[in-house]
Amino acid sequence: MAGGKDVRESNDKSQPNHQEHEKLRVEHVDSLNKSSIVFAAFASAGFHEFMLNWYAHTQKLNIGNVIVAAFDAETEKVCKENNIPYLGDEELRYTHGVVATGGQPLHDQNAKVTMVGKAFQQIGALKASFLLRLMQKGFRVLVSDCDTAWMRDPREWFATNEMAKYVDMAVSTDCLSYKNEEKVRGCWHDQFNTGILFLNPTEKTKGFLKDWQVALETTTHKFEHDQDIFNRLLREGAGLRPPQRLDEIDVENRKEGAERHELHVALASKDLKLGALPLTLFTSGHVFFIQQTHLHLNVEPFVVHTTYQFSQARGKRQRLREHQLWLIDAQEYHDEGNFITTSEKPPQELLSIGIENHLKLASWYRLVLRNLFAYAEILNRIPILPEFSCLCDRYWGNVLPQCYIPGADIHPPYNKCPMDHVTNLPNLERAGLNFREYSFLTNEQTSDKIKQSVETVSLSRQFPTDEEIRDQLGRKTDKRVLVLETASKSFCTFKDESKSKAFDSKMQTGLEAGSHFCKHGGSTGRICEIGFTKPKGVSQNRDCDRMRSEDFDFEKFYDKLWEHKG
Numbered sequence: 001m002a003g004g005k006d007v008r009e010s011n012d013k014s015q016p017n018h019q020e021h022e023k024l025r026v027e028h029v030d031s032l033n034k035s036s037i038v039f040a041a042f043a044s045a046g047f048h049e050f051m052l053n054w055y056a057h058t059q060k061l062n063i064g065n066v067i068v069a070a071f072d073a074e075t076e077k078v079c080k081e082n083n084i085p086y087l088g089d090e091e092l093r094y095t096h097g098v099v100a101t102g103g104q105p106l107h108d109q110n111a112k113v114t115m116v117g118k119a120f121q122q123i124g125a126l127k128a129s130f131l132l133r134l135m136q137k138g139f140r141v142l143v144s145d146c147d148t149a150w151m152r153d154p155r156e157w158f159a160t161n162e163m164a165k166y167v168d169m170a171v172s173t174d175c176l177s178y179k180n181e182e183k184v185r186g187c188w189h190d191q192f193n194t195g196i197l198f199l200n201p202t203e204k205t206k207g208f209l210k211d212w213q214v215a216l217e218t219t220t221h222k223f224e225h226d227q228d229i230f231n232r233l234l235r236e237g238a239g240l241r242p243p244q245r246l247d248e249i250d251v252e253n254r255k256e257g258a259e260r261h262e263l264h265v266a267l268a269s270k271d272l273k274l275g276a277l278p279l280t281l282f283t284s285g286h287v288f289f290i291q292q293t294h295l296h297l298n299v300e301p302f303v304v305h306t307t308y309q310f311s312q313a314r315g316k317r318q319r320l321r322e323h324q325l326w327l328i329d330a331q332e333y334h335d336e337g338n339f340i341t342t343s344e345k346p347p348q349e350l351l352s353i354g355i356e357n358h359l360k361l362a363s364w365y366r367l368v369l370r371n372l373f374a375y376a377e378i379l380n381r382i383p384i385l386p387e388f389s390c391l392c393d394r395y396w397g398n399v400l401p402q403c404y405i406p407g408a409d410i411h412p413p414y415n416k417c418p419m420d421h422v423t424n425l426p427n428l429e430r431a432g433l434n435f436r437e438y439s440f441l442t443n444e445q446t447s448d449k450i451k452q453s454v455e456t457v458s459l460s461r462q463f464p465t466d467e468e469i470r471d472q473l474g475r476k477t478d479k480r481v482l483v484l485e486t487a488s489k490s491f492c493t494f495k496d497e498s499k500s501k502a503f504d505s506k507m508q509t510g511l512e513a514g515s516h517f518c519k520h521g522g523s524t525g526r527i528c529e530i531g532f533t534k535p536k537g538v539s540q541n542r543d544c545d546r547m548r549s550e551d552f553d554f555e556k557f558y559d560k561l562w563e564h565k566g
Contacts, residue, residue: 029087029137033065037155037198038134040143042069042127044094048078049328050146050313053320055084056327057150068146069130071123087133092126094119121216124226128213135201135209145195147306147316149325154281154302158198163265163275168204170275171230172196172282172305176408178293186264186276188240194227195305196282204272208233234268241267285309289319289418290393291410309418310394310515311425318425319418321437324444334446338480339436340375341384342368342487343456351391353403353412355517358392359531359562362422364488364554367535369423370507371491372484373433374538377503378466379473381482387438390417392517398526400519422532424513431510441481453480463492463547466499488554492544504537511535518566527566533558 032038039058043051051068058066070076070088079086096119127143134141142154158164172195175187199205215229234240268274279287280294283301286308287293294301304325306316320326350361365388372383391412392403404411416438419425428435441451460472469491476482484490494500511534518528535557541547555561 029067029133031085032067032137032139034138036065037158038139038141039063039066039150040069040131040134040141041146042071042123042130042143043075043146044071044123045074047146047313048075050316051075051078051084052082052328053326054144054146054148054150055082057325060327061150061153063150063153063155067134069126071126087130092130094122094126096122120225121219124229125213125216127226128209128216131197131199132206132209132213135199135206138201140201141197141199143197143199144303145305148195148303149306149320150303151325152300152302157281157302164198165200167198167265167273167275168200168202169208169272170198170277172277172284173279174284174307175279176284176286176291176405178278178280178287178297179409180407181264181276181279186266187279188266188276191227192231192234192276193284193305193307194230195307196277196303198275198277204270207270208272234272234274236269238267239269240274285319286405286408289323290390290414291408292414292416293410296410309420311420311423314425314429315418315420318420318437322416322418322439324439324442329445331445334440334443335450338379338381338477338482339384339440339450340372340379340381340482340484342372342386342484342490344368344386344485344487346389351389351413353391355392355400355403355529358390358403358412358517359529360555361389361391362532363535363558363561365422366511366532367554367557368487370511370535371487373435373507373510374466374491374494374503375469375473375484376434378469379482382434382436384436384440384481385419385438386487387415388417388419388422390414390421394421394515394517398518398520400517400527400529403517421515422513423511427512428510431506433506433510450480453478454483455479455481456483456485458485459490461548462486462489463544463552464490465492465544466494466496489547489552491538492547493538493542497539497542500537500539500542504539507534507537516565522566524566528564530563530565531561533560533562 041051041054055066055068066085068079068084068086069092070079070086071092071094076086076088131141131143142158164170171192173187173190174193175181175190177187181187211233212226212230215233216226219229264276264278266274266276280297280299281302283294283304284307285305288301288304290308293299306319309315309319311318317326346361346364350357350364368386369383372385375381376383393399393405393408393412393414395405397405399405419437440446455476457473457476464472473482494503513532514530515532516528516530518526521527536559541557
C-alpha cells in the first residue's frame with residue numbers, strides 16, 4: 001500500500017513545519033507504484049465520512065495504490081488515524097468553510113458552510129495542483145471525488161483498452177443517454193463531469209492541468225467553478241473535433257456491441273486527446289440511481305458518482321445506503337434496535353404515469369412515513385422506510401409534461417426511487433428522526449438475528465390510538481421486526497394531547513420538503529406543480545370514530561395535495 005503511518009505526533013496546539021510536511025509528501029508519493037494506476041481522491045473538513053467510505057471501497061477491492069490529498073490539518077489527522085495514505089503540505093491548504101454543495105457535514109449540523117465562489121475555485125485549483133504533482137512524477141492516475149463508490153476494479157479494463165493508452169486524459173459525463181452516446185461515439189455536447197478523471201502523464205495533460213490551475217486561481221467570475229472552467233478550456237480555440245474512429249485506434253478484433261464499453265475519443269483544445277468514459281460503466285447519479293440503466297442493460301458499472309440528488313450530503317449517504325454502498329456505519333447500526341415497517345402497497349389507481357398521480361402517490365407515502373414514525377415513538381422501534389416508486393422524475397429544469405428529463409433513455413416509473421425524491425433528508429435528521437433505508441433487511445451487514453426475527457401484524461381495527469397500539473403490539477418484544485399489513489390507516493392520534501402536539505411539531509420539521517415540477521408556459525415562462533405538502537397534525541385530527549365510520553382515505557389527511565403556480 002502506498003505510504004504508511006504518519007510518524008508525527010498528533011498535537012492540535014502545534015503546527016508541523018514545512019520540512020516535515022515535505023518529507024511526508026515525498027515519502028507517500030514515492031511509495032506509489034508506477035506500474036499500476038494510482039487511485040486518488042481529495043478531501044477537506046466536512047467530507048471525511050465520504051473520504052472514509054471511498055477508501056473502504058478501494059480496500060474492499062484490494063486496491064493498494066491509493067493516495068488522498070488532504071487539504072487541511074483536520075483531514076490529515078483523519079487520514080493518519082485510519083491509515084489512509086495521504087499527501088498534505090502548506091501548498092495544498094484549503095482556507096474556506098465547508099462548501100455548500102455538500103450542505104452541513106454529516107458529523108456536524110452546525111458547521112460553517114460557505115457559498116463563496118472563491119471557495120469552490122480554491123478547491124479546484126488545489127485539485128489541479130495535486131494532480132499535476134502526480135503527473136510530474138510519471139503516474140497514471142484515476143482520480144474521483146470522494147462521494148463516489150467503486151464497485152468493481154477497473155484496472156484490467158484500462159489495461160486492455162487500447163484507447164486508454166492513447167488518450168491524454170478521459171473524463172466522465174453528465175450525459176443521460178447511452179443511446180446518444182453510442183450514436184455519436186461519446187456525449188461531446190454534454191457537460192463533462194470532473195468527478196471521475198483518468199490521466200496519462202503526457203506533456204499535454206500536464207499543460208492542461210497547469211492551465212486549469214491558473215484559470216481557477218485568476219478567474220474574476222464569482223460563480224465559475226472548477227468544472228465550468230474545465231469544460232471551457234477543453235473547448236477553447238478549435239474546440240472539440242469530430243471523434244476519432246474507434247477502428248483507427250483500436251485495431252484488435254472487437255465483439256459485436258462492444259462499442260458501448262469503449263473509450264470514445266475526440267481532439268480538444270491544443271490537440272489534447274480526450275476520452276469520454278462510457279456512462280454505463282462510470283455512472284452518474286441519475287444513470288445509476290434513477291434510470292438504473294445497468295439493470296436494463298445487464299451491465300456491472302465500475303463506479304457511481306452521487307450526482308443529480310436533492311438532499312446534499314445526507315441525500316448522497318442515503319442513496320449509498322439504499323444500494324448497500326455505504327460501508328462505514330458502526331456495527332451497531334446493523335445489529336442493535338427493534339424495527340417497524342410495512343408491506344402495504346399503494347392504491348393501484350395511483351400507479352399510472354403523470355404528475356397528478358405522482359403527487360398523490362407522494363402524499364400517500366408521506367402519510368405512511370408519518371404513521372411509521374408514530375409507531376416508532378409508541379413502541380420504541382426504528383422505522384424501516386418502505387420502497388417508493390417515482391411516477392415523475394425530479395429535476396431543476398423542466399420535466400413536464402412527459403415526467404422525465406429530456407434525453408433520458410429510461411422513463412418512469414422509476415422503482416426503488418431515492419428517498420431524496422420525496423423527502424428532505426436534512427429535515428428528517430433535524431427533527432431527530434431515526435430510521436433505516438428500505439434495503440436494510442437485505443443488507444449483508446445486517447445481523448441475521450434481526451433478519452430471522454420478523455412478524456407480520458394486522459390491527460384489530462383501523463385508526464387506533466397510541467394506547468390501543470401499545471396494548472396490541474407492545475408485548476411483541478421478542479420480535480425484532482414488526483411488519484404492518486396496513487400503514488396508511490394505522491394511526492389516529494395520541495390520547496395525551498400534549499404528546500400529539502409534540503409529535504406534530506416533530507413532523508412539521510421532519511416532513512418539510514418541496515419540489516417544483518415544471519413546464520414551459522404561463523406569464524412567467526414556467527408553469528409548475530409544487531409538492532410536497534404535509535398531512536394534517538394528529539392534534540387536529542382526533543375524531544378516530546369518524547375516521548373509521550367514513551373510512552378515511554389518505555386525501556382526507558391533507559388540506560391540499562400540492563400547489564399550482566403559473
